[in-house]
Amino acid sequence: IGLAFTIEMDPAIPDVLLVDDTRVRQIMFNLVGNALKFTAKGHIAVDCALLPTSRKGTAAIRLTVADSGIGIPEDKQGKLFTAFTQADGFSGKKYPGTGLGLSITRRLVEMMGGEISLESEPGRGTTVVCSVFLSVPAAPVVEQAIFAAGTEAIDARPLDILVAEDDAVGRFAIKSFLRQAGHRPLCVPNGRHALEALQLHPFHCLLTDIQMPDMDGLEIAKHIHEGKVGEFHPSEEVRALIREVYPEAKGVIREVDPGMIIVAVSAHSMVGDRERFLQQGINHYISKPIVVNELHEVLRKIRLDVRR
Secondary structure (H helix, E strand, O other), X not given: OOEEEEEEEOOOOOOOOEOOHHHHHHHHHHHHHHHHHOOOOEEEEEEEEEOOOOEOOEEEEEEXXXXXXXXXXXXXXXXXXXXXXXXXXXXXXXXXOOOOHHHHHHHHHHHOOOOEEEEEEOOOEEEEEXXXXXXXXXXXXXXXXOOOOOOHHHHOOOOEEEEEOOOHHHHHHHHHHHHHOOOEEEXXXXXXXXXXXXXXXXXXXXXXXXXXXXXXXHHHHHHHHOOOHXXXXXXXXXXXXXXXXXXXXXXOXXXXXXXXXXXXXXXXXXXXHHHHHHHOOOOEEEEOXXXXXXXXXXXXXXXXXXXX
C-alpha cells in the first residue's frame, strides 16, 4: 500500500523491566495509531532507546514515533495535548476519531515520571518523542500473568461482548484485552452497526464509547431502552462479522432486551459525568485510558448478573 513500517530496539535496554505494561501498550497504541491515521503513504518509524540519564535500578527509555504524514501546523500543535481537540478539523470523515490520543498519552507518560514532545511540519510529517522511567529488578523475577485479576477471568464462562468504538486502535486494544481474558468480543466502528449486530446475536453486554460521530454511546442506549433497535435493519457487512465471530449464529433477527447491560467507556473526567451516564441507562462506567483490572472487575459483576 506504499507505507513502510520499521521498529528499532536499542540492545542496551535491559531484558527485564518492572512496569505497568497496560500503560506502555496504551502509549504505543495511541502514538502508532495516530501515525497510521494521518499517513497514507511513506513511512512510520518506531524507535526505543536507553537514555544515558538511566541510573542503577532505573531505566530511562525514550520512545519515538515518526511518520511522513500530513503534518500539523505549528499553531495547532500545543492544542493536541488538550482533551477533545484535533488539528484542522481532523475529526471529519476523512480522519475519524476523537482526538484524545495525545491527551491520554501525556497523562500516562506523566504518571510514569516522563515527558512528551511533538515536532511537525505540514506536508512533511510528525515526530512524537516521550520518555518513561522504568524499574530494573535487582534479581530475576518470575514472569506473571498479564492480567492480575486472578484465574477467574480465564476459567469463568466467556462472555459474548459487543464493542462499539470508532477508533481503530481502540478497537484493537479492547479486543486484545477481552480475548486474552477468554471472552468473545465483536467490535464495530459505529452506533448503527452496534444496533444492527444486537438483532443477530444474544450478547451478554454492550461496551460502547461515549463520544462517537453520527451516533454516540448515549444515543445507542436510548434506542435500546426505547425498543427502537428494529429501525436499523442488519446489513450484510454486519451479518458477515457475526458469522465470523459466532459461527453458531443462525442469522435470524431477534428482539433486543431493552434492559440489556450497557458499559460506557469514556475519557470524560468532569465532575458529575459518571452520575449523568448512569442516570441515562448506563449500567457500568469505565474511564479511558482503560485499566485492565477495572475492566475485569466490571465483567465479573456482569457474569454474576448473567448467572442469576
